[in-house]
Amino acid sequence: MSKCYFDHVATNPLNPEVLSAMMPYFKEDFGNPLSVYDLGMRARDAIEKARSEVASLINAKPSAVVFTASGAEANNFALRGIALAKQNQGKHVIVSKVEHHSILNSARFLEKNGFVVTYLPVDKHGLVDPDTVKNSITKETVLISITHASSEIGTIEPIKEIAKIAKQNNIVFHADGVATVGNIPVDVNDLGVDLLSMAAHQFYGPKGAGALYVREGLRIVPLIYGGIQEGGRRAGTENVPAIAGMGKAAEIAKSELDKRMDNCKKLRDRIIEGALKIPNVYLTGHPEKRLPHHASFVVEFIEGEAMLLMLSMKGIYAASGSACSSKALKSSPVLLSLGVPTALAQGSIVFSLGAGNAREDVDYLLGEFPQIINRLREMSPFAKGWGEGTEGEKCYTG
């Protein structure tokens, strides 16, 4: 049986070159980067090299990159750090409804602590309208945070336009780049963002390493207090192997980006074309403005989890919306915000591609997927009468 991994937005396998770059810091170069002797110096050098490589991937100055333990930490750091630093100027924050939980839950934390948060609606493709951002700004607004792309629906947001609006109004702008950095070109200067989150395992680096880009001169309150690591902005002895791995992964991502995107895009389009031939299967997210490695759908009358289970029995690994909603068997708030009906949102499925996927994998998927859907529909009470000319539940026409 083939094994086809189509869940690259969940995580990626570690690039073997990245593992090699990490190994010395597990073994002979195990020193604490703050130690004055040579062991410490070598660990320190590894961190600074990684900082330069990560900065180069997003066209930033190395000093603007703060390493964290994850993309979620970077998002928490951005929202809480900027909101607290700016609270004397105002207590209003703007986010969208298609943000990752690490943004939405940080926003909820801020609400519990006296901030007012606006959750911006999106259109049926998941796009934030820059005019809506503009109209939501008040005298109290100190921070806008919009995802660069949603890992659930793949839609790439108009970050450049929103950044311009933020700048015109002297408001700090953060973009969650966890799904984009290393997967599509990201240039912090071209985008005009003040802060940008990223995670190494989204581009074949290790888990346990992330970073927040913080534009020079921007004050931010640390999330973790302690030592002087990361210039006092993020305390804790650094995860040197993971940071070194993130740097190597960034270096490789920069050189292979075009090739990776081209390969994924072809396969993605093939999946979309094939899946949409199945009756009552609908694409979620934007048809064009979407991540090159992302194909997401809702399938009428059946449940995402059941599809995942049957696909996995065939050696095909995919996802059903965000990991959190999926585990909680909860309708995805992102899909509901697009106007997808609650029952249909339960039939969410996401295929995300990576460097290891080939055309044969996609052909195998497209051979199995329609059969799995048919078998599940045969068992589904919601599909009763479907296919016999009787009306089923109202379908999503997005």
Added chain:
Amino acid sequence: MKFIHGVKADVTADIVYMMCPMHLLKLDEMIKGLEKGQVLEILTDYDGALEDIPQWCVRTGNEFIGMDEDEDYYKFYVRKAGNGQ
């Protein structure tokens, strides 16, 4: 403590929200990059700096010019001495 206003600094180090001992590390790092007679301005909200920065100047031979206050942080001014670090 000597309070002063309107000092023109050659270089500013903004470490507002950064905790101890960042004020001393930054001071040490930045002063090394200055010419003799140049003035460094340090912006910090760390209360311990009120004692630490003047003491650091005594210890290193650099001149503590004085301090100023903004709405929610302090401004410290240090002039690099010829024989300072």
